[in-house]
Amino acid sequence: MSAVAGPIxxxxxxxxxDALVAWARRNGWTLSLIALLAVLLAFxxxxxxxxxxxxxxxxxISVLPLALAAxxxxxxxxxxxxxxxxxSMMALTSVVAASQMKDQSEEFGVxxxxxxxxxxxxxxxxxxxxIVITRVPDIVVTLAxxxxxxxxxxxxxxxxxxxxxQWLKDLVLGPAGFDWIPxxxxxxxxxxxxxxxxxxxxxxGLSIYAIGSDRLAAFRSxxxxxxxxxxxxxxxGLFAAxxxxxxxxxTGIGNPVPGPYTLxxxxxxxxxxxxxxxxxxxxxxxxxGVLILVLIQNDMAFLSLDPNLALVSQGLxxxxxxxxxxxxxxxxxxx
Amino acid sequence: xxxSISTRGARIPGGWxxxxxxxxxxxxxxxxxxxxVIYALVRPGVVNADWAGVILRAAVPLAILAGxxxxxxxxxxxxxxxxAVASxxxxxxxxxxxxxxxxxGIAVALTAAALAGLLTGIGVGIFRVHPLIMSLGVSFVVLxxxxxxxxxxxxxxxxxxxxxxxxxxxxxxELLPYSLVVFxxxxxxxxxxxxxxxxxxxxxxxxxxxxxxxxxxxxxWQVLITLYxxxxxxAALAGLLxxxxxxxxxxxxxxSLVLPSVAAAVIGGTSIFGGRGGFGGTIVGALILTVISAxxxxxxxxEAVRQILFGSIIVVVAAAYTRVTSVS
Numbered sequence: 001m002s003a004v005a006g007p008i009x010x011x012x013x014x015x016x017x018d019a020l021v022a023w024a025r026r027n028g029w030t031l032s033l034i035a036l037l038a039v040l041l042a043f044x045x046x047x048x049x050x051x052x053x054x055x056x057x058x059x060x061i062s063v064l065p066l067a068l069a070a071x072x073x074x075x076x077x078x079x080x081x082x083x084x085x086x087x088s089m090m091a092l093t094s095v096v097a098a099s100q101m102k103d104q105s106e107e108f109g110v111x112x113x114x115x116x117x118x119x120x121x122x123x124x125x126x127x128x129x130x131i132v133i134t135r136v137p138d139i140v141v142t143l144a145x146x147x148x149x150x151x152x153x154x155x156x157x158x159x160x161x162x163x164x165x166q167w168l169k170d171l172v173l174g175p176a177g178f179d180w181i182p183x184x185x186x187x188x189x190x191x192x193x194x195x196x197x198x199x200x201x202x203x204x205g206l207s208i209y210a211i212g213s214d215r216l217a218a219f220r221s222x223x224x225x226x227x228x229x230x231x232x233x234x235x236x237g238l239f240a241a242x243x244x245x246x247x248x249x250x251t252g253i254g255n256p257v258p259g260p261y262t263l264x265x266x267x268x269x270x271x272x273x274x275x276x277x278x279x280x281x282x283x284x285x286x287x288x289g290v291l292i293l294v295l296i297q298n299d300m301a302f303l304s305l306d307p308n309l310a311l312v313s314q315g316l317x318x319x320x321x322x323x324x325x326x327x328x329x330x331x332x333x334x335x
Numbered sequence: 336x337x338x339s340i341s342t343r344g345a346r347i348p349g350g351w352x353x354x355x356x357x358x359x360x361x362x363x364x365x366x367x368x369x370x371x372v373i374y375a376l377v378r379p380g381v382v383n384a385d386w387a388g389v390i391l392r393a394a395v396p397l398a399i400l401a402g403x404x405x406x407x408x409x410x411x412x413x414x415x416x417x418x419a420v421a422s423x424x425x426x427x428x429x430x431x432x433x434x435x436x437x438x439x440g441i442a443v444a445l446t447a448a449a450l451a452g453l454l455t456g457i458g459v460g461i462f463r464v465h466p467l468i469m470s471l472g473v474s475f476v477v478l479x480x481x482x483x484x485x486x487x488x489x490x491x492x493x494x495x496x497x498x499x500x501x502x503x504x505x506x507x508x509e510l511l512p513y514s515l516v517v518f519x520x521x522x523x524x525x526x527x528x529x530x531x532x533x534x535x536x537x538x539x540x541x542x543x544x545x546x547x548x549x550x551x552x553x554x555x556w557q558v559l560i561t562l563y564x565x566x567x568x569x570a571a572l573a574g575l576l577x578x579x580x581x582x583x584x585x586x587x588x589x590x591s592l593v594l595p596s597v598a599a600a601v602i603g604g605t606s607i608f609g610g611r612g613g614f615g616g617t618i619v620g621a622l623i624l625t626v627i628s629a630x631x632x633x634x635x636x637x638e639a640v641r642q643i644l645f646g647s648i649i650v651v652v653a654a655a656y657t658r659v660t661s662v663s
Contacts, residue, residue: 082467084594134654137607139413139467143594144653147646154639263415263471276465308482315475319454322472323462330463 029273029325033288040295048302053179055298060182063294064172064246065090066264067188070272070286071196072239073265079232080212080278081138085127086240086265087258088149093120093244095153098162098254109165117241123149124237128230146262153256162254172249184250188287191242196283199235208232213279267318268293273325292317359604359616362659366652367623374630381633384510390625392504392512396421396580398621399518399573400592401599402525403566405617408600409529410542410559411609412466414566416455417596419474420448421574421589423481428575429495429584430488437496445571451477452567453560460559470563481586495578503579514576521572525614538562542609598649599624604656623652 024031044051069086076083093116100112131141176183199205207228210218219225243261248254271289274281293314300310375382400417407414424444431440451473458469495503506512529535537558540548548555577592578584603620605612627648631641 130650130654134650134657136650136653136657137601139607140597140601140653141650143597144646144649146594147642147649151639151642151644151646154637154642158639263474266468267471267475270465270468276468306483306486308479308486311479311482312476313479315472315477315479318475319458319464319469319472322464322468323458326463 030282030285030288033272033285033292037288037292037295040292040299044295044299044302047299051302053175056180057175057182057184059291059294059298060184060188061172061250062298063290064184064188064250065243065259066261066268066294067287067290068191068239068243068246069261069265070268070290071192071283072236072243073269074272074274074281074283074286075196075208075239076138076232076236077269077274077276078212078278078281079208079229080215081128081131081229081232082142082266082276083127083233083236083240084139084142084262084266085146085149086236086243087260087262088146088153089120089123089237089240090244090247090261091254091256091258092123092149092153092156093241094247095157095162095254095256097245098164098248099157100162101165101168101248102161102163104165106165106167109168112165113168113245116245117238120237120239120241120244121234122237124240125230125234127237128233131233132226132229146258150256150258153258157254157256160253160255160257162248164248164252168245168249169252172246184246187246192283192287195235195238200282204228204231209279211278264290264293267314271318271321359612359656360619363603363616363619363623367619367626370623370626370630374626374633377630378633388506388510388512390622390629392506392514392580393629394618394621394625395512395514395518396573396577396589397592397595397599397625398618399521399569399576400589400596401603401617401621402521402614403569403573404596404600405603405605405612405614406525406529406538406562406569407466407566408542408605408607409538409609409612410562411545412459412470412559412562413597413607414455414470414563414570415467415593416451416470416474416477417566417570417573418589418593419477419481420451420567420570421577421592422586423451423477424448424571424574425495425578425588426481426485426584426586428499429578430484432494432496437498440496441575444575445568447477448567448571449564452564455567456560456563459563460556478586485586495582495584499575499579500582501579503576504582514580517572517576521569522614522618529613534558534561539610542606542611544610595621595624598653602649602652602656624649 044055048055069090072086073083096119097112097116100115101109104112127142127145130136130145131138134141172184172187174183175181176186199208207218207223208231210221210223211225211228211232215225218228247259265286268289269281269286270276271292272281272285272287274286296313296317297307297310300307300313371382400421403414403417424447427444427447428437428440431437431443435443454476455466455470455473458464458473459466502513502517504512529538537548537553537555540551540553541555541558545555574589577589581588599620600612600617601607601620602623603612603616603618605617628641628645631644636644
C-alpha cells in the first residue's frame with residue numbers, strides 16, 4: 001500500500017513541479033529542438049562575433065516563407081495526409097498577389113491579399129476534395145496537383161515579375177520597435193496563433209487529429225472523415241497562401257517557378273516531431289525545425305564554406321535526428 | 336500515407352475488376368493504345384516506327400527510375416533519392432572522363448550510388464525511419480556533395496562520354512534505341528527476380544504485412560538494405576542513360592523526373608501502400624507518361640497548359656484505376 005500511496009502524497013506536495021515535469025516530458029521533442037537551436041545560435045555567435053540584431057533580422061525574413069510552408073505541411077500531416085503541392089501553391093498564390101498588386105493603390109492591395117487567402121483556401125480544398133472523392137493516396141494526388149498549380153502559376157506570370165504594396169513590405173521587413181525583435185517573427189507568431197490555436201481547440205481540430213491518428217476509429221466515433229480531411233487540406237492551402245504572400249512581400253515580386261519549399265517543409269515537419277503516420281505533433285516544433293535548417297545554411301556562409309555543404313549537413317541532421325527519434329521510440333516500445 | 340478504410344476481402348471481385356486487379360498490364364496497355372491512337376488522329380502521319388523508336392528512347396530512363404519506385408513501393412516504401420543519385424552518377428562519369436577515364440568514372444559513380452543506397456537502406460531497415468523522409472534526407476546529402484564536387488572540378492571540362500551518348504541517344508538502324516541493350520536485360524532480371532526468387536517474394540511479403548513477414552522468419556532489414564542499394568544502382572544506370580540521351584551532365588539533370596517516376600509506377604498499378612504491383616505495368620506507365628507529354632507538346636500547348644493537363648491526366652487515370660480495382 002505504501003508503495004502506491006507514496007507517489008500520490010508526493011504529487012499533492014508538489015503539484016506544480018510535477019505538472020511541469022509532465023509538460024516537459026510531453027514536449028520533450030520540442031524542448032530538445034529548442035536546445036539544439038540554442039546550441040546552434042551560440043555556435044553562430046562564436047564563429048561570427050558580430051552576429052547580432054541584423055543577423056536575427058535577416059534570419060527571420062529568410063525563415064518566414066519556409067516556416068509558413070512547414071506549418072501548412074504540419075496541418076495535413078497531422079490529419080494523416082501529406083501535401084507535395086505546397087511549393088506549387090506558394091508559387092501560384094505569390095504570382096497572383098504580385099501581378100494584381102503591381103502599380104495599384106495600397107487599399108487595393110488589402111483586397112488582393114484577402115482574395116489570395118481565399119484562393120489558398122479554395123485550392124487547398126480542391127486538393128482535399130480530389131483525395132476524398134477519388135480515394136487515390138494523398139501523396140499521388142498532391143504530386144499530380146503540384147503540376148496543375150505550377151502550370152497555373154505559369155499562366156499568370158511567365159517570368160518573375162509583379163510588385164508588392166508598400167504596406168505589405170513594411171509588414172515583414174525591419175524591426176518591430178526593438179532591434180532584437182524582427183517584424184517577420186512577430187507576423188509569423190501572430191498569424192499562426194490566430195489561425196492555428198482556435199482551430200486546434202475546436203471540434204474540427206480534434207477531428208483532424210482523430211482522422212490522422214486512426215481513421216477507422218474516428219469514423220466509428222462519428223467524425224465526418226471526408227469533410228474533416230477537406231478542411232485540413234484547406235487549412236494547408238491557407239497557410240501555403242500566407243507563405244506565398246510572404247514570398248512576394250519579402251522579395252517584392254512573384255516567381256512562377258516553385259522553390260524547394262515542398263521537400264524542405266516535409267523535412268522541417270519531421271524534424272519538428274510530427275509523425276508522418278499522422279495524429280501526433282503540433283505546428284510549433286516544425287517552426288523550430290525550419291529555424292535549425294536555415295541557421296545551418298547561414299553558419300556555412302559564415303564559415304565561408306561551400307554553401308552546398310549546408311545541404312549535406314541539413315540532410316545529415318535530418319537523418320540523424322529522425323534516426324535518433326525512432327531509436328527512442330523503439331526503446332520505449334520494448335519496455 | 337493513410338490506412339484507407341478498405342473493405343478488402345469483403346467480396347471477391349469478379350470479371351473485369353478482377354482482371355484489372357490481378358493483371359494491371361492489360362487495361363493499362365489498352366489505355367496506352369488509346370492514347371497512341373489519339374496521337375495518330377490529331378497528328379496524322381507522325382506515328383510510325385521511327386516515332387516509336389524516339390518515344391521508346393525517351394521512356395527508358397523514366398521506366399528505370401519508375402522501376403526503383405516500383406520495387407520500393409512493393410515494400411510500402413518510396414525512394415525520393417533516385418533523381419539526386421541519377422544526376423550524380425551522370426555528372427560523376429562526365430567529370431572523371433578526362434582524368435581517370437571512363438571505366439574508373441563508371442566504377443566511382445556506381446560505388447557512390449551504392450553507398451547512398453546503403454545509407455537509405457540502413458535508415459529504413461535498421462532504424463525504421465519512414466522511407467519518404469530517409470530518402471529525402473539522403474537526396475539532400477547526395478545533391479549537396481555532387482554540387483560541392485562540381486565546384487571542385489569546375490576547371491576540368493565535363494563532356495558526356497561518347498559511349499554513353501551512343502547508348503543513350505542513338506538508334507540501331509535509326510529505329511531501335513541502343514538503350515534497350517541495357518534495358519531489356521534489366522527488365523528481364525527484375526521481372527524474373529520478382530516472380531521467381533525468394534528476394535522478390537520477400538518484397539511483396541514485407542509490403543503486404545510486415546509483421547507476418549517478420550514472424551515467418553523474413554529478415555526484413557537485410558531485404559530492405561539490399562533493396563535500397565539495388566534501387567540506387569538502378570537510378571545510377573538511369574542517370575547514365577539520361578546524360579547520354581540529353582548530352583548534358585548536370586547535378587540537377589534528373590530532378591524533373593522524380594514526380595513522373597512515382598506517377599508512372601502508380602499508373603502502372605503498383606500500390607503505394609505495398610504488396611501489390613509489378614514492373615510490367617510500370618513500363619507501360621512510363622510509356623503512357625512519355626506519349627502524353629509528347630502529345631501535349633505536339634499539340635503546341637504552352638508549357639503552363641501542358642503542366643496542368645499532365646497533372647490532371649495523372650489524377651484522372653489514378654482515380655479511374657482506384658475506382659475500378661477497389662473491391663467495395
